[in-house]
Amino acid sequence: xxxxxxxxxxxxxxxxxxxxxxxxxxxxxxxxxxxxxxxxxxxxxxxxxxxxxxxxxxxxxxxxxxxxxxxxxxxxxxxxxxxxxxxxxxxxxxxxxxxxxxxxxxxxxxxxxxxxxxxxxxxxxxxxxxxxxxxxxxxxxxxxxxxxxxxxxxxxxxxxxxxxxxxxxxxxxxxxxxxxxxxxxxxxxxxxxxxxxxxxxxxxxxxxxxxxxxxxxxxxxxxxxxxxxxxxxxxxxxxxxxxxxxxxxxxxxxxxx
Amino acid sequence: xxxxxxxxxxxxxxxxxxxxxxxxxxxxxxxxxxxxxxxxxxxxxxxxxxxxxxxxxxxxxxxxxxxxxxxxxxxxxxxxxxxxxxxxxxxxxxxxxxxxxxxxxxxxxxxxxxxxxxxxxxxxxxxxxxxxxxxxxxxxxxxxxxxxxxxxxxxxxxxxxxxxxxxxxxxxxxxxxxxxxxxxxxxxxxxxxxxxxxxxxxxxxxxxxxxxxxxxxxxxxxxxxxxxxxxxxxxxxxxxxxxxxxxxxxxxxxxxxxxxxxxxxxxxxxxxxxxxxxxxxxxxxxxxxxxxxxxxxxxxxxxxxxxxxxxxxxxxxxxxxxxxxxxxxx
Numbered sequence: 034x035x036x037x038x039x040x041x042x043x044x045x046x047x048x049x050x051x052x053x054x055x056x057x058x059x060x061x062x063x064x065x066x067x068x069x070x071x072x073x074x075x076x077x078x079x080x081x082x083x084x085x086x087x088x089x090x091x092x093x094x095x096x097x098x099x100x101x102x103x104x105x106x107x108x109x110x111x112x113x114x115x116x117x118x119x120x121x122x123x124x125x126x127x128x129x130x131x132x133x134x135x136x137x138x139x140x141x142x143x144x145x146x147x148x149x150x151x152x153x154x155x156x157x158x159x160x161x162x163x164x165x166x167x168x169x170x171x172x173x174x175x176x177x178x179x180x181x182x183x184x185x186x187x188x189x190x191x192x193x194x195x196x197x198x199x200x201x202x203x204x205x206x207x208x209x210x211x212x213x214x215x216x217x218x219x220x221x222x223x224x225x226x227x228x229x230x231x232x233x234x235x236x237x238x239x240x241x242x243x244x245x246x247x248x249x250x251x252x253x254x255x256x257x258x259x260x261x262x263x264x265x266x267x268x269x270x271x272x273x274x275x276x277x278x279x280x281x282x283x284x285x286x287x288x289x290x
Numbered sequence: 291x292x293x294x295x296x297x298x299x300x301x302x303x304x305x306x307x308x309x310x311x312x313x314x315x316x317x318x319x320x321x322x323x324x325x326x327x328x329x330x331x332x333x334x335x336x337x338x339x340x341x342x343x344x345x346x347x348x349x350x351x352x353x354x355x356x357x358x359x360x361x362x363x364x365x366x367x368x369x370x371x372x373x374x375x376x377x378x379x380x381x382x383x384x385x386x387x388x389x390x391x392x393x394x395x396x397x398x399x400x401x402x403x404x405x406x407x408x409x410x411x412x413x414x415x416x417x418x419x420x421x422x423x424x425x426x427x428x429x430x431x432x433x434x435x436x437x438x439x440x441x442x443x444x445x446x447x448x449x450x451x452x453x454x455x456x457x458x459x460x461x462x463x464x465x466x467x468x469x470x471x472x473x474x475x476x477x478x479x480x481x482x483x484x485x486x487x488x489x490x491x492x493x494x495x496x497x498x499x500x501x502x503x504x505x506x507x508x509x510x511x512x513x514x515x516x517x518x519x520x521x522x523x524x525x526x527x528x529x530x531x532x533x534x535x536x537x538x539x540x541x542x543x544x545x546x547x548x549x550x551x552x553x554x555x556x557x558x559x560x561x562x563x564x565x566x567x568x569x570x571x572x573x574x575x576x577x578x579x580x581x582x583x584x585x586x587x588x589x590x591x592x593x594x595x596x597x598x599x600x601x602x603x604x605x606x607x608x609x610x611x612x613x614x615x616x617x618x619x620x
Binding site: 082114115119143 | 307308309312316404405408410411412413414415416617
């Protein structure tokens with residue numbers, strides 16, 4: 034099965050008279066890390082919900098892994114892992130139990146599930162924390178647990194909706210590096226939505242810019258900047274970003290300890 | 291610590307449970323481990339203990355009162371009372387709605403507020419599994435609870451009065467428990483419907499309690515007002531009076547609680563022959579005696595159908611509004 038893994042054609046979603054997503058056409062190839070960049074309320078989350086069959090499009094067609102998610106959501110969800118914007122866990126269950134439950138919903142035999150879950154917890158850097166209640170996890174740990182949760186079913190496509198929201202800059206870098214490493218090793222297709230250009234830039238192969246429910250440009254970062262700002266001269270700015278200061282400060286602090 | 295995955299590991303390590311069964315498993319263990327259920331269990335247990343002890347202390351009078359011998363002494367355990375404490379089946383008709391409401395009021399909206407609903411729905415399970423598993427788990431837990439309570443009362447009675455129940459009596463007790471479960475499941479479905487409709491668990495709990503209060507207290511006031519207005523004059527014909535009686539009764543029969551108490555009295559008191567008005571001509575010439583179980587059930591068949599219908603309507607309503615809903619993360 035070659036060809037695009039995600040294919041959207043003329044997709045429209047209306048809430049009453051408000052158009053959340055309008056005439057969206059997009060295709061994502063296998064193994065790509067695709068970034069959906071846009072401000073809040075641009076229709077990124079709605080598009081993602083439609084890809085998973087969690088809401089129905091008003092018109093247009095979708096194909097995810099060659100399957101129509103509107104009519105056959107369960108098959109799509111077998112192949113697609115989705116990390117919602119603010120992921121929730123059963124707070125009185127441990128991190129391990131939460132993942133085991135996901136494994137059970139995916140009909141993974143218990144013994145295999147146990148191995149897989151332990152392995153994934155180690156990969157996202159949560160080994161040692163697995164018997165802690167999920168309610169006691171910090172925001173960053175929850176997000177990493179969420180990533181492990183997505184990977185339990187060994188998905189072909191990973192959809193991450195604002196995965197870095199509310200994590201500190203250093204945690205963001207680690208998280209993005211983790212996503213990149215996972216996608217390179219497992220040859221997964223990743224769709225990442227964010228409103229931070231910087232984050233998208235560091236991990237994504239291609240980017241789609243989303244404003245007011247419309248996709249205004251698609252391509253890799255270099256092409257996009259050439260297309261969108263053809264006449265502007267190249268400006269090189271040197272400086273230190275706050276993130277760098279933050280990271281340096283904390284690295285130094287940790288070394289001291 | 292890891293008791294929730296012991297459930298599935300009990301059945302061999304190599305086979306995976308069906309996702310629906312996994313969900314029901316989880317819901318059951320959640321119910322059983324919750325404080326809410328412990329408190330409910332304690333409450334129900336204490337009230338039943340109270341009513342049974344009252345029944346046992348009064349049972350000798352009941353035996354003396356109908357010395358004919360054929361009266362169903364064992365069933366008196368469930369219906370006898372001396373006026374200080376209501377009898378067992380009255381308690382169930384009172385606590386049943388509460389049980390159902392408390393088990394279901396936060397079924398869906400709590401998952402939504404915790405952000406677990408969108409995570410669960412992004413797994414390869416059908417959307418209705420969430421609703422069905424909640425319902426199935428609650429019904430299983432409630433059934434186990436009601437049956438053990440019913441049999442506990444039977445056992446205590448057996449020890450206390452020393453007369454074993456006849457097969458007919460035993461079957462009547464089983465049917466009584468089944469009808470109670472049906473009645474509770476109506477309230478359960480109503481509260482699950484509210485939990486789908488309202489985002490806040492507090493709102494849905496309040497809505498459930500409001501409906502319960504309306505149906506138990508205010509509706510009967512309303513009916514008595516209507517009845518007074520529609521009362522036939524003193525010199526109305528017998529047919530008119532009959533029609534009027536039927537009308538008032540039918541107004542009451544809209545209530546699930548009325549259906550339940552009609553059904554349980556008929557099943558537990560075998561001498562009840564009809565639930566409608568009786569004329570003197572109808573009684574004239576009948577031999578006093580009790581009905582066999584089949585006939586008792588035949589009398590309450592419409593009541594049972596009504597209860598099932600009410601339950602199904604609530605379930606369908608929550609099903610429709612849940613399936614159409616767009617599920618977003620928190």
